[in-house]
Amino acid sequence: MPLTVLLVDDEPLVRAGLRAVLEAQPDIEVTGEAADGAAVIPLVRRLRPDVVAMDVRMPLMDGIEATRALLRTVPDPPKILMITTFENDEYVYGALRAGADGFLLKRARPAEIVNAVRLVADGESLLFPAAVRQLAARYGTGYGTAAAREELRRAALTGREADVLRLMARGLSNAEIAVRLVVGTETVKSHVSAVLAKLGARDRTQAVIAAYESGFVSPG
Known part of the structure; x- marks a missing residue:
């Protein structure tokens, strides 16, 4: 099809x-x-x-x-x-x-x-990750606020899920994240799915925006 x-x-x-x-x-x-x-x-x-x-x-x-x-x-x-x-x-x-x-x-x-x-x-890769970082820095109204940080804290990401979210924010694909973390691609897919579910994000883009606006990662 x-x-x-x-x-x-x-x-x-x-x-x-x-x-x-x-x-x-x-x-x-x-x-x-x-x-x-x-x-x-x-x-x-x-x-x-x-x-x-x-x-x-x-x-x-x-x-x-x-x-x-x-x-x-x-x-x-x-x-x-x-x-x-x-x-x-x-x-x-x-x-x-x-x-x-x-x-x-x-x-x-x-x-x-x-x-x-x-x-x-x-849904594999965020488009224009560098531009999204710049947009978050310029227009991210919730960036680094206590409420946004608390929302991410309540998501209770594991250490590995947090690593995956940071690499997603840099625009890495599942295959690239797998190489960086020395794990299988299917393992990365499972972590990405868990991150999206915990953040209530529709897709990778929404998860990355949440990461920037909470101050979890820095647009700079």
Whole structure:
């Protein structure tokens, strides 16, 4: 079965460019398009895409609001990949905090676009970890607060789970973490699953943001 993608952007040329790049791949199919976030929920319910590639800024309903609404109302929602012009955009960080799984720069090369869609669909690796660190440093409203630290403390991560979270925050994949910790990849997957469950995180991106905002790891 091909990996299915829904494109949401108010610029027709952007949608056309993304469609051309993605549909050139034999394992990716663009199943639908929309020009505003307000159309996302009915399309997702009808098309059941694996990934929604969505502009962060749109005139009626932006990507942040659409992300919140989608995750709140649709069971087993698709992965959400935000499309943005600037990687240091406060809107991007707001979308990631709302539950988006990663972001894609509009100036990205075709191979990077395809790779980003595959990565976010797989949930294997955080996209642009360095940029997420910068975003956390600039816009992380809960960074280092007592409440955020207490929330992480209540998660009661084991020592090995804490090690895994630190390496996730650096953008390492499961295979890279396995090499670093000298354990098997399946062991790392188990630790990652435990970290997500304890933090109440939807995916790796949400876990990493929690790590930064609690002060568990430093954006610097």
